[in-house]
Amino acid sequence: MKISIVLATALFYASVAEAFKTKTPPLSTKWTKEAAEADVPWPSYPRPQLQRQDWVNLNGVWEFQNSTKGALTDMPFGKTLSDEIKVPYCMESGLSGVMKHYDYSVYKKSFTVPSDWKDQSVLVNFQAVDNEATVFVNGKKVGYNKGGYNRFQVDITDALKNGKNELMVHVFDPTDSNGNNPPLGKQRSQPSHIFYTPCSGIWQSVFLEPVPKQYISRLDVLTDMHGNMNVTAISNKATAAQVVMVEVLDKHNKTLISKAGHANKSFMIKVPGVKTWSPDQPNLYNYKVTMGKDVVNSYTGFRTISRGVVDGVERPLLNGEFIFQFGTLDQGFWPDGIHSPPTEEAMIYDIQFLKKLGFNMLRKHIKVEPDLFYAAADRLGIMLWQDMPAMVEYKAPTDDQQAEFERELATMIDNHKSFTSIVTWIIYNEGWGQLPSGPETYLTPRVKSQDPSRLVNSVTGWNDHGAGDFHDNHHYSIPQCGSPFYSIASTPYDKKRIGVQGEFGGIGQNTSAAHLWPVAEAVNSINQTYEITENNDAYNYRTLQVLEQLREQVERYSCSGAVYTQTTDVEGEVNGLLTYDRKVIRTDVPKWQKMIKDIYKAAKSRA
Structure with missing residues (x-):
């Protein structure tokens, strides 16, 4: 045949x-x-x-x-x-x-x-x-x-x-x-x-x-609200004399300014009349970099991240203004792809959902995402607290393991410091892999030297030795944020630093089996959730109560930012605003939107 x-x-x-x-x-x-x-x-x-x-x-x-x-x-x-x-x-x-x-x-x-x-x-x-x-x-x-x-x-x-x-x-x-x-x-x-x-x-x-034989392997760009743009085009193939040309473009792709520098050396560009980046107005600018035959395209936003005393309280500042930073603990896990989001659209959906509720920040929790995630945050306008992925919580690292942690911390910062949306680096989470000697006391100035344009949250929760820009308490379910009361697992609020609530909330709802991770170890540990509600009405009643306590603490005390646990369920955790499959929204959206606006209003009254 x-x-x-x-x-x-x-x-x-x-x-x-x-x-x-x-x-x-x-x-x-x-x-x-x-x-x-x-x-x-x-x-x-x-x-x-x-x-x-x-x-x-x-x-x-x-x-x-x-x-x-x-x-x-x-x-x-x-x-x-x-x-x-x-x-x-x-x-x-x-x-x-x-x-x-x-x-x-x-x-x-x-x-x-x-x-x-x-x-x-x-x-x-x-x-x-x-x-x-x-x-x-x-x-x-x-x-x-x-x-x-x-x-x-x-x-x-x-x-x-x-x-x-x-x-x-x-x-x-x-x-x-x-x-x-x-x-x-x-x-x-x-x-x-x-x-x-x-x-x-x-x-x-x-x-x-x-x-080409000489090419750009990394671009480091740090900006501020005044239009200053510090550029370093890194190339291990280029000579010191190799010229680098940077051309900044407006929204019509017309040249705003161009300036020449040299490879592997930082040089400053002053961009005229910039519109600053913020969650409300996430303005971005494209630019082109030419080094010999190598031509690459990129973008940036102009903003200044700093801290200062506002009405007697240490505050985080964006473009010179105190903006209360409110977001969720964002794990970035998926039931179908685990670390890998199934699609770019799926990944962006999570950010858009948080923006819709009114959050202006998220804490990327001990995970690093694809670069397209950070580009989406830049474009959509949401501030990021970026955690360093932690080592195992119950093991004291060996000298070699500590050295590797420090190397990867430096690499993470180098790979991500040009993203506009990242406003804070977090070194340690709840003491996980943190030596009792407090290595953050020397790692904090090292991070500051590597990236002087951002704030550093040296320790979010527990084992605080006074390093960094933040005093960060964790407490479930109710917050204890910059307040004159605290739990025995934490430390009294340090008025010399910015008071934030790195984790709170965590109220769960055990949904139908159709939306749970159907693995025995996960299902059997659901009852370890901080607090479980029986239905959606109870869930929203309890969560809005907790948010009201946060609003009161913002209004009365020295609370400058907070992280609600969490964006989505993950395996055995059922305390997400969304279920793990992203098919059920637990939050009463209008009520949450109003409450979040009220929290911002309370912060503004203190500014």
Whole structure:
């Protein structure tokens, strides 16, 4: 029997298309189906503050298999791997198609370099791989990275060949098992209640791009409300004499000002007549940077973050004005993608929901998001408190583990300090991984030196040694914010610093099983929630009571900001404003909107 070439080709591609299937996660969102059906998930350019015109997205189905430590010296080059995985979803997620954890694993992707990239260098960019990644191209080791939350790039030019190339990544991620203690946030190998399913392997976008021999690897841009723009174009390939030209554009893409500097040296640009950035008016400006043959596009906003005494009270200031910073504890976990949001739209939905309620801030809780999250916060206008992902809470880190924490802290700040919306860095959460000696006392000035444009919350909750710009209390359910009363787990309000409530609320509602994470360990720990309400009416009655107490403390005492727990449910936690699947809104939206306005009004009366 003969089959036509067209039919044979169609049958071949049909079989390939059917070879990979995502798995059904324990709980789905309204974006799960779209993500599962996408051939190339997360299609947007992944690095919004350093964009090049030419690039190839490597997201999609990769070959994959379980591995061992010894595989590093015996990689399966040129062989077909036993399984498949969809990038950029971590292996434990349903969307990945694996839904298992492996301490060691191997990823493989074939690619062809576009012919018009000839005579240029080629970079492969990984936005995040948890936790250690060793990168090979055509059997040659080309790079290594440690740290599950930081982006990195590898120059693969010398390993390339004509035609098809083989990219292979060996991953090691033990989470917290066998004495390992990396910065890992809420991930645990044995999830329960406030600790969740781990996220291992490639969990953010991977892409290729061509660059000239001398290229810009990072842009550091710090701004203020007066139009000052401090620019550093970082390049490990450029000479000290290499000229860098920056051109700032208006909303019509016309040049406002241009100025030349040199690579790896900061220089100042004074942009005339700027409109400042704030949550109410998130004004942003595009700019273009040229270094030799390398041209990149970026954006920034102009604002000043500082602190000062207002009516006898230490306050955080945005553009010289005290604005009460009110937001939610934002975990950034998803039932279908775990660390990886199913789609960019889904990720943005959470921010839009918080803005709709009236929040002007969120605390990104011991997790680092894709760069597109921070770009959305810049664009939509919401201030961010950015946590450093914590080490395990009950283990004192070894000297090597502490050194790695400090290295990754510095890397996180370098990778994110150009995002306008970030107003505060948080070093430690509730003493997790914090040595009794108080390392924040030397880490705080180090962070301030690395980024003098922001405030530092050295310790949010517990183990406060007086460092940083904030005195930050945690208390459930009711707040104790800049007040003359406090719990024995905290310390008396320090009037020399800004008084904030880093966590409060946490009131839960046990919804129907259709919206719960149906895993026994999670369901069995629901009763550990601070307070459970039986129905939606009771939930809104209790939460609005708690918010009213916050309003009173803002009006009476020295409360300058607060973080309500939390944006969404996560696995065994049912105290979200939204359920984990984002399908049920617990809050009575009009009543919450009015209460949040009243809190801002109380703060304004003190300003």
